[in-house]
Amino acid sequence: MVDASEIVSAFETAGYRLTGPRRALAVLIAAQGRHFTADDLLGESRRRRLGVTRATIFRSLDVLADLGVVERLDLPSGEHAFVACEPAHHHHVVCSSCGRTTGVADPGIERIAAAIGRETGYRIDAHRLELFGLCPACRKQN
Amino acid sequence: MVDASEIVSAFETAGYRLTGPRRALAVLIAAQGRHFTADDLLGESRRRRLGVTRATIFRSLDVLADLGVVERLDLPSGEHAFVACEPAHHHHVVCSSCGRTTGVADPGIERIAAAIGRETGYRIDAHRLELFGLCPACRKQN
DNA sequence: ATTTTTGCAAACCTTTTGCATGGAA
DNA sequence: TTCCATGCAAAAGGTTTGCAAAAAT
Numbered sequence: 001m002v003d004a005s006e007i008v009s010a011f012e013t014a015g016y017r018l019t020g021p022r023r024a025l026a027v028l029i030a031a032q033g034r035h036f037t038a039d040d041l042l043g044e045s046r047r048r049r050l051g052v053t054r055a056t057i058f059r060s061l062d063v064l065a066d067l068g069v070v071e072r073l074d075l076p077s078g079e080h081a082f083v084a085c086e087p088a089h090h091h092h093v094v095c096s097s098c099g100r101t102t103g104v105a106d107p108g109i110e111r112i113a114a115a116i117g118r119e120t121g122y123r124i125d126a127h128r129l130e131l132f133g134l135c136p137a138c139r140k141q142n
Numbered sequence: 143m144v145d146a147s148e149i150v151s152a153f154e155t156a157g158y159r160l161t162g163p164r165r166a167l168a169v170l171i172a173a174q175g176r177h178f179t180a181d182d183l184l185g186e187s188r189r190r191r192l193g194v195t196r197a198t199i200f201r202s203l204d205v206l207a208d209l210g211v212v213e214r215l216d217l218p219s220g221e222h223a224f225v226a227c228e229p230a231h232h233h234h235v236v237c238s239s240c241g242r243t244t245g246v247a248d249p250g251i252e253r254i255a256a257a258i259g260r261e262t263g264y265r266i267d268a269h270r271l272e273l274f275g276l277c278p279a280c281r282k283q284n
Numbered sequence: 285a286t287t288t289t290t291g292c293a294a295a296c297c298t299t300t301t302g303c304a305t306g307g308a309a
Numbered sequence: 310t311t312c313c314a315t316g317c318a319a320a321a322g323g324t325t326t327g328c329a330a331a332a333a334t
Contacts, residue, residue, distance in 0.1 A: 074216035121278035136263035
């Protein structure tokens with residue numbers, strides 16, 4: 001679980017100004033226990049009368065993704081979503097029922113990436129691993 | 143490399159009608175040695191006066207993705223692209239310079255997915271692995 | 285005082301949809 | 310002759326942008 005203050009600090013440390021909208025977004029993002037879209041944040045901002053607008057949300061998510069505070073997620077549906085994440089967790093398991101995500105430390109993909117590099121002749125620079133399934137809570141309900 | 147006739151057969155086998163636009167798209171897709179977007183195909187269709195329109199392209203790509211003839215790819219940029227693929231290859235290495243893709247057989251992700259399932263308590267149903275880097279040809283040029 | 289950030293609204297781009305026409309089986 | 314597929318054009322989403330005003334340093 002990521003704390004709002006960590007997100008605020010990330011802005012600060014990177015030399016961005018600490019503004020009202022950014023603080024508000026930090027709180028909103030930290031409150032999400034699941035993946036979320038820009039539109040989700042916009043809805044929350046309106047419901048809670050925070051006055052953070054669409055453009056600011058996109059711009060902030062962009063910055064936060066650069067800083068590694070949130071990670072872009074491509075859901076199987078093709079939707080673009082985000083998750084707040086600890087920098088130590090490089091991959092995410094996504095519950096296809098409730099949307100909850102759990103970060104996992106790199107579990108040995110490096111080795112596989114290296115093997116694929118050797119096999120294909122590519123110089124592998126980056127990889128993306130996303131896992132989808134049912135979280136413990138949703139398993140019980142079925 | 144995927145042959146146009148394989149794509150045509152895939153339509154046929156699955157019970158879809160063999161139409162002019164679908165044959166034309168099969169040729170266009172087979173000619174791509176790299177990932178491509180719906181818009182790429184539309185451009186090609188116009189340049190070559192094939193008369194295949196946007197809606198048909200999206201509808202066909204949808205079908206072909208279902209049939210496993212093409213695979214949806216989410217590029218690091220967030221763009222949605224496609225690659226033609228052999229059904230046996232479950233993952234793709236994407237060259238970030240020229241866009242070429244190479245399919246690779248599943249190299250042991252199953253085991254990792256199982257380990258992550260055990261660790262997190264999720265029941266893992268699906269995973270996506272995409273690798274990005276420089277292909278052999280592009281490596282030489284740098 | 286200076287520079288960044290924001291809001292607003294419009295623009296943009298990609299993808300989807302409804303419906304009448306045309307074509308495959 | 311029956312259904313499926315296509316073209317067209319419009320709609321629907323999602324994301325970006327220009328610019329003037331507001332806020333942070």
